[in-house]
Amino acid sequence: xxxxxxxxxxxxxxxxxxxxEDVSIAAIREYISAxxxxxxxxxxxxxxxxLAGELSWPLSHRTLGGRVSVFSKRQGAKNKLRCLLGxxxxxxxxLQMLYRIAKKPVAAFRELNFLISSLRExxxxxxxxxxxxxxxxxxxxxxxxxxxxxxxxxxxxxxxxLAKMARVRSVLLNVGGTPQQGLQRACxxxxxxxxxxxxxxxxxxxxxxxxxxxxxxxxxxxxxxYNRNVVTAAGSQQSGRAKPxxxxxxxxxxxPTMPLDSxxxxxxxxxxxxxxxxxxxxxxxxxxxxVDSAGVCRMQEILKDYDLDSPALANIDRVHQWSSEELLAxxxxxxxxxxxxxxxxxxxxxxxxxxxxxxxxRCVRNLMDNLGLSPFYLGAADSSSNDLCSAFLSMVxxxxxxxxxxxxxxxxxxEELAGGLDALxxxxxxSCDAEALYAQ
Numbered sequence: 411x412x413x414x415x416x417x418x419x420x421x422x423x424x425x426x427x428x429x430x431e432d433v434s435i436a437a438i439r440e441y442i443s444a445x446x447x448x449x450x451x452x453x454x455x456x457x458x459x460x461l462a463g464e465l466s467w468p469l470s471h472r473t474l475g476g477r478v479s480v481f482s483k484r485q486g487a488k489n490k491l492r493c494l495l496g497x498x499x500x501x502x503x504x505l506q507m508l509y510r511i512a513k514k515p516v517a518a519f520r521e522l523n524f525l526i527s528s529l530r531e532x533x534x535x536x537x538x539x540x541x542x543x544x545x546x547x548x549x550x551x552x553x554x555x556x557x558x559x560x561x562x563x564x565x566x567x568x569x570x571x572l573a574k575m576a577r578v579r580s581v582l583l584n585v586g587g588t589p590q591q592g593l594q595r596a597c598x599x600x601x602x603x604x605x606x607x608x609x610x611x612x613x614x615x616x617x618x619x620x621x622x623x624x625x626x627x628x629x630x631x632x633x634x635x636y637n638r639n640v641v642t643a644a645g646s647q648q649s650g651r652a653k654p655x656x657x658x659x660x661x662x663x664x665x666p667t668m669p670l671d672s673x674x675x676x677x678x679x680x681x682x683x684x685x686x687x688x689x690x691x692x693x694x695x696x697x698x699x700x701v702d703s704a705g706v707c708r709m710q711e712i713l714k715d716y717d718l719d720s721p722a723l724a725n726i727d728r729v730h731q732w733s734s735e736e737l738l739a740x741x742x743x744x745x746x747x748x749x750x751x752x753x754x755x756x757x758x759x760x761x762x763x764x765x766x767x768x769x770x771x772r773c774v775r776n777l778m779d780n781l782g783l784s785p786f787y788l789g790a791a792d793s794s795s796n797d798l799c800s801a802f803l804s805m806v807x808x809x810x811x812x813x814x815x816x817x818x819x820x821x822x823x824x825e826e827l828a829g830g831l832d833a834l835x836x837x838x839x840x841s842c843d844a845e846a847l848y849a850q
Contacts, residue, residue, distance in 0.1 A: 416449040418442050419535040419578075421569055423545075424453070424460040425471065427700025430635065430753020432469050433734045434541045434584055437637040442539075445835050454531065456565050458524035471699060472732035529572050537835075538573040542566050543584035543611065543633065543752070543773070546598055563597035570604045579606050581834065584633050585619065586611035586752075586773035602628075607834065612776045631830040632823045633756055640738050640760050653691040653725070654745040656802075658682065660696070661750035661769065662705040663790070670791070675705060678768075679712040680795035681748075681802075686725045694728040695740055697754045746805065748798075750790060752777060759820060764805050764812045768793060781819050783812070 420442075422435045435453065442451050532538065545562040566582070573580040582605045602608055602619060609631040610616035616628060660678050663671050682692050694709065696702035706728060713726065731737040738757060741747065747758040750769045755777050758765035767778050767787045778787040786805050788797055805812065 416446050416537070417535045418446075418449060418451045418537045418539060419532060420451060420453045421456050421538065421540045422453050423456045423565075424469075426460075427471055428698045428753075429731065429734045429737050430697050430751060430756070431541060431543070433635040433638055433753065433757075434543065434633060436469065436734065437634045438539055438541065438583065441634075441637055441831055442835055445832075452535070454528070456569070458520055470733040525568065525572065528569075529576055532572050532576040532578055535576075535578055538569065538578050538580045540566055540569055540580070540582050541584045541634065542582045542601070543586055546585055546587055563594055563601060567597045567601045567604075570601050574604055581605070581607045581609070583609040583631065584611055585609060586615040586633075586776065587771065609830070609834070611773060612780055614776045614779075615773065618772075629830070629834075631834070632827045633753070634827070634831075635753055635756050636760065636820075636823050636827050637831070638760065640742075640757075653689055655691045655693055655743060656685055657693045657695055657741060657744035657747045657749075657763075659694075659747075659749045659751070659754055660702060660705040660709055661698075661790070662702050663770075671705065671708075674790050675709050675712060677793065677795045677798065678748075679709055679716075681798040682709070682713060682726065683716060684795065684799050685802075686722055690725070692726045693740075693744060694726070695731065695737070697737060697749070697751050697757070699731065702751075746802070746809075748802070750774070755781075759816055762813050762816055762820070764809050764816075766798070766801055766805055768798070782815055786812075 420435055420439055423431065439451055439453065442449065542563075545566050570580045570582075582601070585602075585608055598619070606627060608628045610619065610628060611631070611633050613630060616630060619628075658678065658681075660675055663674070685692050694706050696706050710728065718726075729740045731740055738761065741757055741763065742761055744763055747754070747763045747765045749755060749758065749765060749767060752769075752771065752773050755765055755767050755774060759781065765783065765786065767774050767783075768790050769775070769787075770790045775784075775787050778784055786801055788801055
């Protein structure tokens with residue numbers, strides 16, 4: 411076997427705005443760079459519409475190298491066309507019809523060209539690493555207004571298939587959640603059957619996803635984001651505020667104006683008012699900036715309906731983050747975290763912040779259960795503001811014990827993750843079969 415340097419391709423949905431996935435990919439990239447000092451690591455775009463070219467790390471969505479995303483360019487062009495043809499609706503409708511007719515064959519050609527070029531590029535590598543956590547999501551929170559949920563696992567399927575064709579070892583990490591039905595389940599089944607290695611975040615997900623021929627290639631490994639080293643701030647004293655700071659990050663499940671999301675955000679807004687009236691400072695933020703920022707804006711609109719006076723308004727603010735580093739810096743100034751996304755819980759754990767999770771995602775519930783924090787997990791669909799207040803008060807009362815438990819759990823998770831990654835990506839490329847992991 412050739413002794414050339416190991417070449418690893420890491421797949422990422424570049425420009426998607428999911429800061430949690432950014433951290434996972436960055437952690438994998440940094441680990442492999444440290445493990446194989448003479449190796450080569452490249453981050454390839456998952457979708458053809460993702461930003462192409464070499465990425466700068468840490469990845470920031472503020473500039474992305476000074477380029478504008480493809481989605482933003484397209485939307486801007488459509489808006490300009492509507493303005494130009496605003497007085498000629500018939501011509502606009504004709505152009506829209508022609509666009510729809512031409513769109514599918516053009517998209518098919520572009521996709522085929524992207525797959526061919528990706529296959530050629532992938533042949534240059536030895537290992538393909540995909541963080542499949544966000545792509546194997548659940549029915550709730552799939553943002554159906556953006557794309558059908560089956561398209562998420564389909565993207566992973568395409569890359570694993572390309573890896574098979576290129577004879578490149580494929581490794582899936584951060585798999586968790588609940589198997590779905592229909593095309594989504596078919597895509598996930600195909601991916602798990604073809605992948606050479608599949609790392610599940612927790613035993614519950616491994617049991618639910620277990621397939622006939624996949625068990626021998628599956629193993630347990632905590633989310634790669636836990637491999638990041640972060641600095642914990644001292645809470646509200648560090649932020650210069652006398653009041654405890656509660657960070658709240660709502661999740662958009664479909665559309666902020668739809669009944670399900672609207673009821674969820676209305677309940678959170680009532681909870682915010684309760685916090686303010688009980689002497690807390692509230693800081694709004696989000697971990698998926700391209701999706702959940704709409705939920706934060708909607709919450710701010712709802713709070714305006716309460717006709718807050720100046721003293722009350724002074725106890726609410728919103729922070730923006732364009733990179734995972736900015737997100738972690740913002741969260742480090744918080745004393746308590748109320749969050750809905752999986753990686754939000756991971757970040758709170760890394761920063762040792764007592765966390766209250768409000769979500770209907772099984773992967774979030776599994777994580778809270780495994781951390782021994784199940785009393786502080788609430789379902790998003792059936793939790794009232796009174797439930798939130800009761801759970802929050804219980805969390806505050808047990809804050810010291812919770813932080814001690816989280817610190818102990820974090821040590822164990824980091825040790826387990828380091829050992830698992832060492833087995834999966836050994837320094838000697840000839841032993842890269844992760845047999846130690848499969849034996850679990």
